[in-house]
Amino acid sequence: MKKKTDNKPNVGKSDIPNKVMTAIKGETVHFIIGLLCVIFGVYMLLAFSSFFFTGGNDQSILSHPNPGELLETGNRIQNYAGARGAQLSQFLINDCFGISAYFIIAFLIVAGMKLMKAYEFNLWKWFVSCTALMIWFSITLGFAFGGVLEDSFLYPGGLHGYNVSQWICSQVGAPGLILILLVTGILIGVFFTKGTIDVVRKAFRPSLPRRNKEKDENKDSETLSDKQESPAEYQEKNNKETKNEPVENAVSEQTDETDTYEDSKPVEIELEPVETTAPLQVETSKPISNKETTPAPVETNKEEEDENEYSEPAFEINNERKEEDEEYRGNINQPYNPRLDLEHYKFPTLDLLNSYGDHEPTIDMEEQNANKNRIIQVLRSFGIEISSIKASVGPTITLYEITPAEGVRISKIRNLEDDIALSLSALGIRIIAPIPGKGTIGIEVPNANPRIVPMSSILASKKFQETTFDLPVALGKTITNEVFMVDLTKAPHMLVAGATGQGKSVGLNAIVTSLLYKKHPSELKFVIIDPKKVEFAIYAPIEKHFLAKLPDASDAIITDVSKVVQTLNSLCVEMDTRYDLLRKAGCRNIKEYNAKFTSRQLNPENGHRFMPYIVIIIDEFGDLIMTAGKEVELPICRIAQLARAVGIHAIIATQRPTTNIITGTIKANFPARVAFRVASMMDSRTILDRPGAQQLIGKGDMLYLQGNDPVRVQCAFVDTPEVEKIAEYISHQQGYPTAFILPEYVDENAESSSAADVDMNRLDPLFEEAARLVIYHQQGSTSLIQRKFSIGYNRAGRIMDQLERAGIVGPANGSKARDVLCMDENDLDMRLNNLKNQ
Numbered sequence: 001m002k003k004k005t006d007n008k009p010n011v012g013k014s015d016i017p018n019k020v021m022t023a024i025k026g027e028t029v030h031f032i033i034g035l036l037c038v039i040f041g042v043y044m045l046l047a048f049s050s051f052f053f054t055g056g057n058d059q060s061i062l063s064h065p066n067p068g069e070l071l072e073t074g075n076r077i078q079n080y081a082g083a084r085g086a087q088l089s090q091f092l093i094n095d096c097f098g099i100s101a102y103f104i105i106a107f108l109i110v111a112g113m114k115l116m117k118a119y120e121f122n123l124w125k126w127f128v129s130c131t132a133l134m135i136w137f138s139i140t141l142g143f144a145f146g147g148v149l150e151d152s153f154l155y156p157g158g159l160h161g162y163n164v165s166q167w168i169c170s171q172v173g174a175p176g177l178i179l180i181l182l183v184t185g186i187l188i189g190v191f192f193t194k195g196t197i198d199v200v201r202k203a204f205r206p207s208l209p210r211r212n213k214e215k216d217e218n219k220d221s222e223t224l225s226d227k228q229e230s231p232a233e234y235q236e237k238n239n240k241e242t243k244n245e246p247v248e249n250a251v252s253e254q255t256d257e258t259d260t261y262e263d264s265k266p267v268e269i270e271l272e273p274v275e276t277t278a279p280l281q282v283e284t285s286k287p288i289s290n291k292e293t294t295p296a297p298v299e300t301n302k303e304e305e306d307e308n309e310y311s312e313p314a315f316e317i318n319n320e321r322k323e324e325d326e327e328y329r330g331n332i333n334q335p336y337n338p339r340l341d342l343e344h345y346k347f348p349t350l351d352l353l354n355s356y357g358d359h360e361p362t363i364d365m366e367e368q369n370a371n372k373n374r375i376i377q378v379l380r381s382f383g384i385e386i387s388s389i390k391a392s393v394g395p396t397i398t399l400y401e402i403t404p405a406e407g408v409r410i411s412k413i414r415n416l417e418d419d420i421a422l423s424l425s426a427l428g429i430r431i432i433a434p435i436p437g438k439g440t441i442g443i444e445v446p447n448a449n450p451r452i453v454p455m456s457s458i459l460a461s462k463k464f465q466e467t468t469f470d471l472p473v474a475l476g477k478t479i480t481n482e483v484f485m486v487d488l489t490k491a492p493h494m495l496v497a498g499a500t501g502q503g504k505s506v507g508l509n510a511i512v513t514s515l516l517y518k519k520h521p522s523e524l525k526f527v528i529i530d531p532k533k534v535e536f537a538i539y540a541p542i543e544k545h546f547l548a549k550l551p552d553a554s555d556a557i558i559t560d561v562s563k564v565v566q567t568l569n570s571l572c573v574e575m576d577t578r579y580d581l582l583r584k585a586g587c588r589n590i591k592e593y594n595a596k597f598t599s600r601q602l603n604p605e606n607g608h609r610f611m612p613y614i615v616i617i618i619d620e621f622g623d624l625i626m627t628a629g630k631e632v633e634l635p636i637c638r639i640a641q642l643a644r645a646v647g648i649h650a651i652i653a654t655q656r657p658t659t660n661i662i663t664g665t666i667k668a669n670f671p672a673r674v675a676f677r678v679a680s681m682m683d684s685r686t687i688l689d690r691p692g693a694q695q696l697i698g699k700g701d702m703l704y705l706q707g708n709d710p711v712r713v714q715c716a717f718v719d720t721p722e723v724e725k726i727a728e729y730i731s732h733q734q735g736y737p738t739a740f741i742l743p744e745y746v747d748e749n750a751e752s753s754s755a756a757d758v759d760m761n762r763l764d765p766l767f768e769e770a771a772r773l774v775i776y777h778q779q780g781s782t783s784l785i786q787r788k789f790s791i792g793y794n795r796a797g798r799i800m801d802q803l804e805r806a807g808i809v810g811p812a813n814g815s816k817a818r819d820v821l822c823m824d825e826n827d828l829d830m831r832l833n834n835l836k837n838q
């Protein structure tokens with residue numbers, strides 16, 4: 001990928017080949033070539049068609065033209081496409097392939113359309129098909145008409161067809177040739193559609209019922225003609241065909257050709273440190289080609305069944321229906337398919353997302369050279385010599401990798417961070433000294449013209465399409481333009497922090513979107529907690545497909561703090577239940593359990609069920625901790641510590657990554673951290689355990705940490721209208737009758753408070769401390785208890801009720817604090833003793 005630059009002084013010119021190369025790979029050039037192909041195809045169509053009427057007359061002129069005649073304006077050629085059109089037709093039709101030369105035109109137009117990106121075609125399949133058909137028809141016509149049509153100038157099979165058929169005849173005789181043509185014709189037909197097999201079978205035995213008629217039609221539609229559909233239509237059909245095949249198949253069919261996969265390899269430039277005017281050689285990699293993914297064959301068993309049926313024709317129809325019914329509902333002998341409940345569910349399509357213009361890597365050589373020179377100068381001015389410098393141009397950041405000359409101390413360069421930033425007059429400079437695993441030093445410099453990384457480009461990438469991750473989360477692109485993805489099951493919980501307006505919500509939407517594009521509603525449920533009430537309301541329409549809620553909740557998106565506590569505790573109950581099931585099944589994790597369940601080794605009558613993954617998303621976690629304190633923190637920590645194995649994963653986001661919000665326990669249990677730009681170095685240390693996040697440039701620029709070293713990533717951009725479209729697309733499809741219902745959570749504290757009427761021994765553990773607090777302050781205030789003990793309003797309210805029943809505070813007093821009926825701690829001790837002796 002890297003090319004060393006020429007070290008010659010006169011270098012401006014070497015940019016030219018680079019520019020030409022970049023231009024050739026550009027969309028504009030593709031478009032122009034495509035347009036030329038289409039125009040040439042239309043010209044050939046005119047020439048060929050005209051040839052049938054004018055060919056006889058033109059042939060005599062073409063075969064014996066007067067010298068220079070064809071170049072003259074007044075030549076006697078009658079073909080509408082002129083002398084060249086006549087020559088071309090004469091050559092391709094009569095001298096080569098006969099009438100089947102029309103397949104050349106078909107291929108030219110198709111290739112043109114594809115290059116212009118007007119339609120999606122599988123060019124390779126078209127090429128093979130057109131070539132095979134052209135040769136086959138040419139030989140067949142050559143054989144059938146034996147050369148020239150009677151009384152005509154036209155060779156229907158062309159000279160090729162005539163000569164080849166004659167030669168084959170001489171070798172195997174006319175019957176042999178007919179057989180060869182028949183066999184090759186059937187093979188070509190099978191190449192187009194497997195339906196041909198049925199047709200052949202039926203030809204042998206006309207009484208056979210035509211099986212999978214619908215399927216055949218669909219398959220037929222995969223042939224040449226239907227490829228002309230728009231990508232969206234084609235993908236829709238594809239989805240229908242593969243039923244619940246995840247989007248990867250659907251999309252990879254749609255993006256069948258090489259250039260729709262968006263993965264691009266790093267764009268790297270090698271920069272020469274000494275010659276400040278040194279040329280830069282850029283090498284952009286070719287897009288990675290995509291192999292056609294064929295939907296898994298569904299018919300293997302059916303074909304066997306067919307064979308059985310053939311011996312029992314009387315029962316054919318009945319048997320057939322019965323089998324299809326069984327397959328539809330999930331045959332007990334076949335693996336359980338959780339997707340069957342919503343078997344017609346279609347995964348969201350890529351056309352729901354915007355492409356945000358040209359996002360291909362472009363390199364501003366002027367900017368790169370200027371930055372390189374400034375870095376070299378500033379280092380030189382501090383007495384640091386370097387032996388080489390290399391740049392990797394990312395979507396928003398360029399990484400300059402410097403190899404210092406021998407004897408230069410790394411710490412010396414690290415200390416110059418501010419000086420380099422000053423000399424480049426840019427924000428967001430980050431120095432990585434040394435780059436882990438390399439003996440170089442990295443200087444990250446923001447690009448003058450940052451590019452958006454559209455979510456569509458990430459989801460269309462080969463890496464995402466072919467991922468084997470269980471919960472693939474596509475976050476964006478790295479500095480080397482590689483798609484950056486993590487498996488949430490391995491994360492297994494994620495902490496997202498960033499000051500307001502730096503891309504947190506977009507990041508969370510990107511996470512949810514990538515999961516929605518890969519997971520079926522039966523495999524994944526979200527619990528969304530949105531104290532801001534507006535950020536996640538867009539997901540409300542997919543409640544019956546992808547959301548989970550409490551049994552009595554009206555909305556699945558949780559905005560009320562008291563419901564948050566209940567939901568989190570309910571998730572703990574779900575977690576415990578899942579652990580019990582895992583234990584009973586003798587499995588160590590959800591994957592093993594689900595595999596056992598789908599292979600029907602676990603009996604649903606014993607409580608076993610297919611377990612969808614549950615992803616909990618909590619926005620504004622800081623707010624929650626401020627209002628509900630330990631009540632929220634405790635279940636979160638339980639989930640974070642234990643839930644990984646049972647497929648429950650949490651992603652919490654906060655604007656304020658301070659230590660009282662992201663406590664030690666939370667940090668310890670959330671190993672994956674995403675930091676957008678934060679306000680201070682302290683905040684960066686809280687979230688990442690190191691500085692760096694305060695130097696990011698915002699707008700989705702982020703650091704991802706899992707393990708030792710953070711990776712700088714430009715977050716994929718997905719806008720609210722795009723998410724709305726996805727939600728709408730999903731919501732219009734059949735869903736479950738309700739959202740996924742979480743188990744009921746019985747609040748033990750609430751029970752004790754009602755029991756407190758009769759049994760004051762079952763008091764809240766904080767009761768005594770709370771009593772002392774109100775006596776000390778002589779103020780019966782619920783919010784005081786809430787604040788001092790960092791507990792939620794509900795619990796504080798219950799403690800206050802218990803204090804009232806114990807006669808320590810008076811009844812509620814409107815908005816004012818309650819009266820405190822105990823004078824001092826002695827008085828309190830007496831009352832508490834009385835209560836305990838009751």
Ligand SMILES: Nc1ncnc2c1ncn2[C@@H]1O[C@H](COP(=O)(O)OP(=O)(O)OP(=O)(O)O)[C@@H](O)[C@H]1O
Binds near residue numbers: 453498700716717
């Ligand atoms: N990945 C991205 N690429 C390009 N622009 C982005 C990206 N992420 C965010 N932005 C820009 O930044 C703006 C603010 O982003 P976002 O709403 O996600 O911020 P936020 O951190 O969630 O703010 P708040 O905490 O106030 O909700 C967006 O409207 C968009 O213009």
